Amino acid sequence: MNTLSDWMARALVAEGAVVETVEPEGLDALLSASLQNAFRCGEFQRLGFGASMPQNARRVTLESDWVEILGRRIETRGRRTEIGFDISAGKAPDATEVLRKALVFDNATYRFTEMKTAVACYRLMVFRVVAMSDEKREDVLAVTVNEGNAARADGMAAVLFEGGAVAWSSLPNGTGVDLAAPWLPERIRDVFGPASRVLARERLSPFLAGMERRMGRDLDRLHAYHEDLRKEVLRRQVEGRGRKGVKVDASLVTQRLTAIEREYEAKVADVRRKYGLTIEIKPLQTFLSRLPVHRLTFVILRRKGERTGFLDWNPLTRRLDALGCEACGAVSPIHSVCDDKLHVVCSGCHGACQVCGKSYCRACHPKGCPHSHV
Numbered sequence: 001m002n003t004l005s006d007w008m009a010r011a012l013v014a015e016g017a018v019v020e021t022v023e024p025e026g027l028d029a030l031l032s033a034s035l036q037n038a039f040r041c042g043e044f045q046r047l048g049f050g051a052s053m054p055q056n057a058r059r060v061t062l063e064s065d066w067v068e069i070l071g072r073r074i075e076t077r078g079r080r081t082e083i084g085f086d087i088s089a090g091k092a093p094d095a096t097e098v099l100r101k102a103l104v105f106d107n108a109t110y111r112f113t114e115m116k117t118a119v120a121c122y123r124l125m126v127f128r129v130v131a132m133s134d135e136k137r138e139d140v141l142a143v144t145v146n147e148g149n150a151a152r153a154d155g156m157a158a159v160l161f162e163g164g165a166v167a168w169s170s171l172p173n174g175t176g177v178d179l180a181a182p183w184l185p186e187r188i189r190d191v192f193g194p195a196s197r198v199l200a201r202e203r204l205s206p207f208l209a210g211m212e213r214r215m216g217r218d219l220d221r222l223h224a225y226h227e228d229l230r231k232e233v234l235r236r237q238v239e240g241r242g243r244k245g246v247k248v249d250a251s252l253v254t255q256r257l258t259a260i261e262r263e264y265e266a267k268v269a270d271v272r273r274k275y276g277l278t279i280e281i282k283p284l285q286t287f288l289s290r291l292p293v294h295r296l297t298f299v300i301l302r303r304k305g306e307r308t309g310f311l312d313w314n315p316l317t318r319r320l321d322a323l324g325c326e327a328c329g330a331v332s333p334i335h336s337v338c339d340d341k342l343h344v345v346c347s348g349c350h351g352a353c354q355v356c357g358k359s360y361c362r363a364c365h366p367k368g369c370p371h372s373h374v
Contacts, residue, residue: 003140004067005049006161008060011070025050026057038069062128062138082288089117089292090315099296102311102320106347108302108337118295120312121147123183124157124287125192129200130280134214137207140284143195145324146312147183150191152324152331154199155317160287182288194329196281204279215275219268226264233257291316300337300344307342325349327362340364 009019009027016032026048036043047066048057060066095115103110124144131137142157183191201208233256294313299306311320322331327349336350337343338361349362353369360369 004060004062005047008047008049008066008070011074015070015073022046022054022057024052024054026054038073039066079284080286080288082290084290085292085316087292087315089294089313092294093313093320095296098313098320099298099311102322103298104334105300106334106336108300108335110301111299113297113299113308115294115296118293118312120291120293120295120314122153122156122287122289122291123147123188124160124289125188125196125283126285127196127200128280128282128284129203130282131204131207132278132280133211133275135207135211137204139200139203141196141199141203143192143199145191145195146321148312149310149321150324150326151311151321152195153312153314153317153321155319156289156314159316160289191329192283194327195324196329198328198330200279200281208277211275211277215271218271218274222264222267222271226260226267229260230257233260296320300342302337302342303339305339305342307337309344325363327366338364 005025005027009021012019012027012029012031012035015035017035018030020028022028026046029045029047031039031041031043031045039045046054046057047060048054049060053059058066092115095112099110099112122144124142126140126142129139129141142154142161144153144156145151146153233253237253291314293315295310296313297308297310299308311323313320323335323344324331325335325346326343327345330346330348332346334347335344336347338345338350340361341364343361343363345361345363350359352359353372355372356369358369358371360371
């Protein structure tokens, strides 16, 4: 079942309908009277969500009336949910081994200090991604962050959305039972903004690659066409010079070449506007979950500086949370540590300035290189 059909099934059930999965990628729904009135349809409906659908199914997409009407009925219900897992932290991992794989620095080292059982607060946010160019692509992605240290645990989304994999109990909205103090909106934006942009670009990479190929083909055709025009003008100029009694107007040739160049630049600008890309990332839903974990504490060592940190062993994903770049939000296999504030960043966010060539930390200086004042 794809993401849209799964959401539709859950939403219809919450509104009093009875649903059953139908292959390929479809749902049979027995609607309540209120849903029949809302959708202006009969009691039984067969819905299809994929490229191939069940026989006599009604196609449902993110832009269809079914999604819009059901979204209005649900309104803000389910936008924010707190859950607690009725599980134990499980068997403790080999701290030395898991940290060796998770903490790989190209300019620093670390020292493991202790491992203990703790309770972690994870925030999972679901985003809708819409990419608009010459074509349109839509997707839904989930970002999971440990609120204790902003480490990533994206594997939790699959466990939560699959359902039934673990026992969990719903907590009333706003209780905050055993949960850390909720992040302020500014903190949520600063952490989830970069992370969602990185994941959206990764998810849309096939679409972006196809768009770039199409744009490249259009630009190549434009270049070949106008290059042929330019060669034709020059060929006629050469032929004219070879004829007796024919005077070639050099200024007229220059005007023609200039006109061809201007037309080419205008056509290139049109192609770039056609393939101009706009990506909208909109938050849809938030989960806050309380989960027992094994907490591994360590000290990062860079020259004479030290910084204490920790990573949690997640019993749902069966692995350590991943350190994200504190500048761009990307999860990198190799980290760098800056000298000023010991930020943990990816190699690209600790690279050399394109103007002065000096390395600087993008987390410390998000507006540009402090040496070249860019």
